[in-house]
Amino acid sequence: MSRAHMLLVEDDAALAELVTWHFRKEDFEVSHTVDGEEALIMAQERIPDIVLLDWMVESLSGIEVCRRLRRSPNTANVPIIMLTARGEEEDRVRGLETGADDYVTKPFSPRELVARVGAVLRRVRPALAGETLSFADIEMDTVGHKVRRAGQTIPLGPTEYRLLKHFLEHPGWVFSRERLLDSVWGHDSDIELRTVDVHIRRLRKAINAGGLRDIIRTVRSAGYALDSEAAH
Structure with a gap:
């Protein structure tokens, strides 16, 4: 099974470290940035298999990053999971309408996040998700x-x-x-x-x-x- 490459866009250093540790343990390759603009550049330089995207990040909002990833032919089909402390249904719907595949509200358990990422990958990248x-x-x-x-x-x-x-x-x-x-x-x-x-x-x-x-x-x-x- 080939390793899945994850792009993590998260400006909370402690949370980013925790998420990175858990996914590397699951044999993911993780690239991390705190900046929305940089995330777009990184996604074009090397197309990720999945993006974990915080709603509130530096320079560009997570919603705008999601919108631009969906507009670009290179990343239009890359699965995106949004991470946010905003639990309101209206925000959740907005994220999904912008093109996110799933939505995880903080605080979350890392094990749940790993399971949700696996579920999304199985739907869109079955070869990466194993059998x-x-x-x-x-x-x-x-x-x-x-x-x-x-x-x-x-x-x-x-x-x-x-x-x-x-x-x-x-x-x-x-x-x-x-x-x-x-x-x-x-x-x-x-x-x-x-x-x-x-x-x-x-x-x-x-x-x-x-x-x-x-x-x-x-x-x-x-x-x-x-x-x-x-x-x-």
């Missing part, structure tokens, strides 16, 4: 169609496998039943929404066998998420 999806103590071999939790193989039916795969590709994201139907069953599905609940129950039963902690969170009137802090 194993993982979250907490769950691992999925997408080539061999095998799932393990805490080292033990877990037998899953085809629908439960697709559901888990979808969650593993988007750790922490909350999906409504409608979204899950669309993503896992497909656009032409006539399946009722409650069918999603049935398959979620089956998935939970399989991956939590032996009294393991439930890591699928039910979000009241919203849907379901894969969450290491899930509690019921």
Whole structure:
């Protein structure tokens, strides 16, 4: 597997050091700058595989850096994750509308950030992301169609496998039943929404066998998420 090259644009020195350390540990090559203008130059000199971009950086705002990266033919398709302390939905929507692929609000856990970067890379750069999806103590071999939790193989039916795969590709994201139907069953599905609940129950039963902690969170009137802090 070739190493992924990350461009980190972050003016908080301590945070940049922490993020760099975690991603180098995951075998990423990390280039760092505190400056938006310099980030644009660096991205043109060597096109990164992914950009981690702080909303508030020197010389140019993260939103403007994102906009310009999207305008340039060389970087139009490079995945961008925005980092920000601004948790308001309006700002989040603005970032996504400008072209960001994902959005992580500070403070965040480095492990969550690594998982989110992996999820984005799997969608747009599958060759870089390898063939194993993982979250907490769950691992999925997408080539061999095998799932393990805490080292033990877990037998899953085809629908439960697709559901888990979808969650593993988007750790922490909350999906409504409608979204899950669309993503896992497909656009032409006539399946009722409650069918999603049935398959979620089956998935939970399989991956939590032996009294393991439930890591699928039910979000009241919203849907379901894969969450290491899930509690019921």
